[in-house]
Amino acid sequence: MDMTTSDTWTHVCSVSDIPRLGSRVVKRADGDVALFRTTDDEVFALHDRCPHKGGALSQGIVHGKTVTCPLHSWNIALETGDACAPDEGCTLRFAVKVDGDAVLVRFT
């Protein structure tokens, strides 16, 4: 499994291209992906749609390892894509690898 999927890592940007506690959007035909960077320079990637009403998570405020959707303030965990209780829902998550300064995302 790992061998086949490891081929599909896509280099998207440098870590420094994403603001700390901020986000950048990767435009894709299959739906935009939001990249998030924490204060510790961890990078996460989620489908840029809140499970609630489709708000662009990339536009939300990032705190700890959570982003708050700009439309109705749902909190989404960056690590899992799950909505934080008591809200229920989940947004698609993509694997991210940081190699030096390079951010690699597995879109499949």
Place this chain on the structure above:
Amino acid sequence: MNAPRLVVIGNGMAGIRTIEELLALAPNQYEITVFGAEPHPNYNRILLSPVLAGEQTFKDIVLNPLEWYEQNGITLHLGKTISRIDRKRRIVMAEDGTEAPYDRLLIATGSQPFILPVPGAKLKGVITYRDIGDTQAMIDAAQVKRHAIVIGGGLLGLEAANGLKQRGMEVTVVHLAPTLLERQLDASAGRLLQRSLEARGLRFLLSKATTEIIGNDAGEVAGVRFKDGEEAEADLVVMAAGIRPNTTLAESAGLHCDRGIVVNDTLQTYDPRIYAVGECVSHRGVAYGLVAPLFEQAKVCANHLALMGIGTYKGSVLSTKLKVTGIDLFSAGDFIGGEHTEQIVLSDPASGVYKKLVIEDDRLVGACLYGDTADGAWYFKLLREGRRLGELRDRLMFGESSIGDSGVQGHNRAASLADSDEVCGCNGVCKGTIVKAISEKGLFTLDEVKKHTKAASSCGSCSGLVEQILMSTVGTSFQETPKTKALCGCTERTHDEVRKAVREHKLLTHRAVYEFLEWRTPNGCATCRPAINYYLVATWPHEAADDPQSRFVNERVHANIQKDNTFSVVPQMKGGVTTPDELRRIADVADKYNIPMVKVTGGQRIDLLGVKKEDLVSVWQDLGMKSGHAYGKSIRTVKTCVGSEFCRFGTQNSTQMGIDLETMLANMWSPHKVKLAVSGCPRNCAEAGIKDVGVIAVDSGWELYVGGNGGIKTEVAQFLAKVKTAEEVKEYTAAFLQLYREEAHYLDRTVHYIARVGLDYVKRKVVEDAANRHALYERLLYSLQGLPDPWQARIDGQHQREYIPIKVIA
């Protein structure tokens, strides 16, 4: 390597609530063991009365089912009473020999019913009313026995009496005092209550001291004898003459007790390893017997167990409600009153309504309501906030609906709503949904209801109504009663404390604030970050760092996000005045970028809706106009009428006045949005009466009004001052707005700020003190000096990457 061990003695509401709060803060901090003397998981003791009355079953009132303990890795010992605490070896021992070592111990042993020390108190058929076991005993007794005497006319006694009556018994309540519920009601309300309970078939013997319980030959109860020599027959006696903190165990362990286990403001006992919460506790000399204070204690205690060490418990204000269906009574605070208080009383005995409000020093300090309690939550709120009544006083007695409140709570009352009636218009939440969430999920606070149902979580205008529903559903005093509210879940600090620290310690960065004020989270949350960002830039203009990542998207991007994630663009049109050239450019931009809607706004300008984020900067460039700040907690517009230039009634040039004000206030950030209007005559076509600052021209000068609001709840602006010159209009306006900028809590509109500090205070600072007014004016001008137009700054390349998506080449 092993986690420290936390042992909890007491599996009731206070102890388990503490654990829940602790798990939320620090899920894996402790290995937790809980001992409960009862054979049941934690249940809602408040709801025993509905169980007794047959309105609910035990299953309905369980708060934490056994699976909850399992899921959270808690070792649970049911039916095991702890008989000894060995503080030297740090071990607790149960009656059956079970031992558990601890590193931290939490005592939550609750209270026990007070048994009158009279002969016969141990006879068969004499029971107390404290737990589900007692409740079941009463239910069983009601099936075979006929005459019940309940000793005690307090909350518990009356609820027991009502339950037994509902189960078919003949019930007499014996009470020492001359009126019922004398700790919750004054004498007038107590008598009304007595009358309506008598109408339900209960009998009362008041001013009666019980001296003996009489038994028969079989050792069963047969009656009660009183001090005056009279007797009454009974085959069931319920002792409900009060509760006493259960301190036996703590005392035997040598912990200092004085009518309760004595704790400090962090809920710590005299042994620093041992904490105590709930009804067993004596805090600042008070032992609480209602649930709200217990939950506040739980929160603080959990904070300290989680080693955060910042919360303190300072005592609670209480309110009461009787859980007898169909009887409405409410009381809070000092409802008896004294030498220094005044009273407003409404008494209508024929229709069974009695209301008494106690006022001291222009503040509501107590309320006692009988028959119509719809405004209980509102009075309780006024009481907790301790806010000055001022003009409110005249209409206080007539309730919240009388104060011109056109919001939801004005014409709807919790009790009269049907389940399908909408309570929260923003999120479409009906009463039934709220009631269901409260009972099924065991919610007790407004915050919890907001989180679970979303009701009152958007505009907040239905908060009062949701609070009423919460009260009528849960029944007794349930809410948390913070006198000052924490800024958010990341801290115990209030807005005022944060503002003060930023000012006095010259904090210039978010990091400095979090460190100095010991934030619980590494970088705040979506609630506190924008607030702190505002406090930083407003307190230290040109010095503090404005952090774009701590601003809500609209203020970061300088456009308004819409439901489909596009943005709206509103260029500045000072005073609502535009030119053919500007209109042509707007039209061209709308064509070029396929803008789906062009709309005239309420603030006299033009909104371009549906702009893609990546087009924003070029749209601004093509418009060649400045930002209208229609997206920020900031200056919005100055609405004007045409004034003396064209209008035959106009007395002053209101249009130019509006333009001048909008020019002066350009780029001003504020605690919430700020809207102004200038009308050229008292006909007030610019609607200055509902603006944060409204200016109305009269022949002899200008009238200034402040604190108006046309939003969620319409508020008419209040008269601030009358001035002569245009320069004075600018100075007074700027001074008032600067005062608001310096002192208001983030997200308070001017109306909320004025309600908090009082209009008199504002007048003192802005109108009466010329030197202070001028200083405020200067400080505002200094804050705004040299601020660039944000659109132009971005056209010039600032924060460029914000607007540019990353493109992946496949």
